[in-house]
Amino acid sequence: MTTPYILYGSPLSPFQRKVEAVLALKGLDYECEAVNVMGMPDWYMEISPLARIPSLRDTTIATEGAAGTITDSSAICGYLEKKQPEPALYPDDAFDHGRALWLEEYADTGMAMAGGMGLFRPIIFNLFQKKEPDLDTARKTWNEKLPPLYDYLEKQLDGRSHFIGDSITIADISVACQIYQTDMLAGTPDASKWPSLVAHYEAMKSHDCFAVNRTACEKILAKVVPEKFDLSA
Numbered sequence: 001m002t003t004p005y006i007l008y009g010s011p012l013s014p015f016q017r018k019v020e021a022v023l024a025l026k027g028l029d030y031e032c033e034a035v036n037v038m039g040m041p042d043w044y045m046e047i048s049p050l051a052r053i054p055s056l057r058d059t060t061i062a063t064e065g066a067a068g069t070i071t072d073s074s075a076i077c078g079y080l081e082k083k084q085p086e087p088a089l090y091p092d093d094a095f096d097h098g099r100a101l102w103l104e105e106y107a108d109t110g111m112a113m114a115g116g117m118g119l120f121r122p123i124i125f126n127l128f129q130k131k132e133p134d135l136d137t138a139r140k141t142w143n144e145k146l147p148p149l150y151d152y153l154e155k156q157l158d159g160r161s162h163f164i165g166d167s168i169t170i171a172d173i174s175v176a177c178q179i180y181q182t183d184m185l186a187g188t189p190d191a192s193k194w195p196s197l198v199a200h201y202e203a204m205k206s207h208d209c210f211a212v213n214r215t216a217c218e219k220i221l222a223k224v225v226p227e228k229f230d231l232s233a
C-alpha cells in the first residue's frame with residue numbers, strides 16, 4: 001500500500017526532523033526519499049527553487065513534478081495542521097499562536113544558523129568529504145554563540161514543561177529539533193546552566209514522535225561519528 005505523503009530530504013536535517021515529528025504526532029504515514037544537499041538534482045530544484053530541504057509531496061494532489069509539493073518546513077507543518085487538525089500543534093489563542101510561531105522562527109533561524117552552520121556543518125560536511133572536522137569553528141559556536149540562545153529559552157520556559165500551555169506545540173518541536181542537531185555531535189547543553197531547557201529537551205528527545213528520525217540519524221552517524229566531540233575546552 002502506498003502512503004499519501006513523500007518527504008524529500010535527509011533525516012539529518014533539523015527541518016526534516018520537525019516535519020517528521022509533526023507527521024508522527026498527527027498519525028500520518030509517510031515515505032522518505034533522499035535528496036543530497038551537497039548536490040541537488042534538477043528535478044528537485046523544480047520543487048524547491050531556493051535549493052532547500054525538506055519538501056513534502058501530497059500524492060493525492062500530484063505524483064510528479066512541482067505540483068502537489070510544498071517546500072519549507074514551516075509551510076509544510078502549517079499545511080499538515082490544516083489537513084489533520086488533531087492533535088492541534090498550534091495554540092488556539094491568538095497571542096499564544098503568535099508566540100509559538102515566533103519560537104519556531106527563533107529555532108529555525110537563530111538556532112539553525114548557530115548550531116547548524118556553526119557546528120554541525122563544519123564537522124559533518126568535512127567528515128563526509130573525508131576532511132578533518134573544523135573543531136575551532138564548532139568550539140566557538142558551542143562556547144560563545146549557543147549560550148545566549150539557550151539563556152533566552154531558559155527564561156521563556158521558566159521551569160515549565162512546555163513553552164506554551166501544557167501540551168506539545170510547534171515551538172517545543174522546533175527548539176528540540178535544533179538542540180538535537182548539536183547533541184548528535186557534541187552532547188546536550190549543560191544542565192547546570194540551563195536546567196529547564198535541558199529537562200524540556202530530554203523529554204522531547206525521548207518522545208515517540210522523534211523515534212523514527214533518531215533511529216535514522218543514529219544509523220547514518222554510527223560510522224562517521226563513533227564518539228561525540230568534547231567542544232567545551
Ligand SMILES: N[C@@H](CCC(=O)N[C@@H](CS)C(=O)NCC(=O)O)C(=O)O
Binds near residue numbers: 012014037054071108
Ligand atoms: N526555512 C527552511 C530551511 C531549510 C534549510 O535550510 N535546509 C537546509 C538543510 S538542513 C538546506 O537545504 N540547505 C541546503 C544548502 O545549504 O545548500 C525550512 O524551514 O525548511
